[in-house]
Amino acid sequence: MEPFIWRDAEVTYPDWSGTAQLDERKTNTETIDQRLGLGENEHVVGLDIGGGERHQSLHVIVAQWEAIKALKDGETDELEVTDYLVHDVDPFEFLRSITHGFELRMRTRVAQGKTIRVTDMGDIPQQD
Numbered sequence: 046m047e048p049f050i051w052r053d054a055e056v057t058y059p060d061w062s063g064t065a066q067l068d069e070r071k072t073n074t075e076t077i078d079q080r081l082g083l084g085e086n087e088h089v090v091g092l093d094i095g096g097g098e099r100h101q102s103l104h105v106i107v108a109q110w111e112a113i114k115a116l117k118d119g120e121t122d123e124l125e126v127t128d129y130l131v132h133d134v135d136p137f138e139f140l141r142s143i144t145h146g147f148e149l150r151m152r153t154r155v156a157q158g159k160t161i162r163v164t165d166m167g168d169i170p171q172q173d
Contacts, residue, residue, distance in 0.1 A: 051091065051106060051126065061151040068146035077105075077143055081131065086110050090126060094136040103136035105129050 054062075069077070077089050090113065091106030108126045115121050131139070140147070152161065 048125075051093075051128070054095075060154055062154075062157065063149065063151035065147070065149040067140075067144055067148075070143055070145040072145075073143065081105060081129075083107060088113060090124065092140075093128070094140065096136075101136045103131040103134055103139055105131055 073080075078087060081089070083089070086109050087107050088110055089105045090108045093104035093106065094101060095104075096102050106126045106128055108124050112121075112124055112126075116124050
């Protein structure tokens with residue numbers, strides 16, 4: 046395979062785009078690395094959930110601890126990784142299982158780069 050740069054999420058027709066942040070659950074008995082059966086020298090540095098209308102997949106981006114240390118120490122500004130496709134796992138169930146806090150904010154194409162001011166709150170369906 047030819048090496049490539051892991052990039053931000055991208056779809057052909059980006060009707061929605063945004064950001065996400067996750068606070069990893071610390072009460073799990075296993076780390077993400079252990080749950081996936083990674084070796085002691087391997088660490089997940091990226092999550093990639095993608096797919097279409099009928100199927101989603103989970104990829105984990107894994108680096109060696111020595112490479113992570115070199116990056117943290119400023120010895121390099123590039124991290125070489127392995128992209129693993131995780132089989133027999135529902136990506137969203139996996140995400141839920143590792144999450145203490147999660148926020149995903151998406152906005153439509155017309156609102157990109159614009160200020161969105163919330164002026165009211167409500168419920169669907171309406172709550173009493």
